[in-house]
Amino acid sequence: MLRIGLTGGMGAGKSTVALALADLGAVIIDSDLIAREVVAPGTEGLAALVEVFGADILAADGSLDRPALAAKVFGDDAARAKLNSITHPLVGKRTAELIAAAPPESIVVQDIPLLVENGLAPLMNLVLVVDVDIETRIHRLVEFRGVDEADARARIAAQATDEQRRAVADVLLDNSGAPGEVEAEVHRLWTERLVPFEQNLRTGTSARRGAIRIVPPDPDWPAEAQRLIARLWIACGTTASRIDHIGSTAVPGLPAEDVLDLQITVADLAAADSLRDALGAAGFPCRPDITQDDPKPTSQDPAGIDTALWSKRFHQSADPGRLANVHVRVAGSPGQRYTLLIRDWLSADTDARAEYLAVKRAGEAAAAGLTGVAATSAYQKVEEPWFATAYPRALAWQTG
Structure with missing residues (x-):
């Protein structure tokens, strides 16, 4: 209830x-x-x-x-x-x-x-x-x-x-x-x-997603994320090793869709699966149809075709007043590390942030007139190729 x-x-x-x-x-x-x-x-x-x-x-x-x-x-x-x-x-x-x-x-x-x-x-x-x-x-x-x-x-x-x-x-x-x-x-x-x-x-239903709209950065996003993170910690207990605000709303000054992205880090996928009911009761039902991120080339998989490396569990908020995505990823997995790296790189690099905003605007245009899954799919078709090219640049920034 x-x-x-x-x-x-x-x-x-x-x-x-x-x-x-x-x-x-x-x-x-x-x-x-x-x-x-x-x-x-x-x-x-x-x-x-x-x-x-x-x-x-x-x-x-x-x-x-x-x-x-x-x-x-x-x-x-x-x-x-x-x-x-x-x-x-x-x-x-x-x-x-x-x-x-x-x-x-x-x-x-x-x-x-x-x-x-x-x-x-x-x-x-x-x-x-x-x-x-x-x-x-x-x-x-x-x-x-x-x-x-x-x-x-x-x-x-x-x-x-x-x-x-x-x-x-x-x-x-x-x-x-x-x-x-x-x-x-x-x-x-x-x-x-x-x-x-x-x-x-x-x-066990996610709140309905409408059309994709890129809005000006909201100074309340970090505080809203922390309120949700506090609830997630209660749901996860010791199963989570860390919970982070990720995605565009975690990058200061970046216009974004008004949807918070959060990442729960766990030891393995069995631990991720064990959280399903608790996260659902906390207000974040599972999306069983989404089980991985799009693979990208890594040192473990230079061709970027090993989908198992990019496995995750995905939940979304049931609250229509605060849309949020919750990604549950394994500690040290490419997806878990990449998400944090991209956030930090975009926060630090003004040019990269401007470039990414242009990609987001193009994705918004591609999704115009669509809602829900269709809008998300159209948007991601524009966004994901940029992420593939951004990954090595972010790694280079990280290593100095």
């Missing part, structure tokens, strides 16, 4: 977005509610807290006196660590139970205020951040929640910064506008991205 992480600073209106998503059919899992549930009267969580922190953390009715507990852990790292060691596993267990109980076709939205602080973003297929400037949030907390201004500022300062939240955001939802604006944006997001993403994920 599709797992969405939802977060935002205090006063940003995260609950408004969660309600809009629930109205559209999302399964909402509220981490704050779970955190209260696992320490309710009669639970093992509350018993464990009393055992560690004492009975004076209980209110007269036997429930948890949260201010009393907060006073015991405030400023005490060891006490806070002990508190987290009790509550976090219980929250995680209950969260897993709720996710498992959701129907397979669900879009599960995990409402997590401390998603950034707890490093949970890479566990999600997509992260939504409700974004509002600090002063507006403080005004809302004071005006509508009755929070003292100094307290509001202190609470916000204790959370992740706006910059830290934006760094993990696949989608920024601006909630600083008029009433109803963010709900309309959520509806568009649901229809155009979340529903197709869930369908693709469930059926």
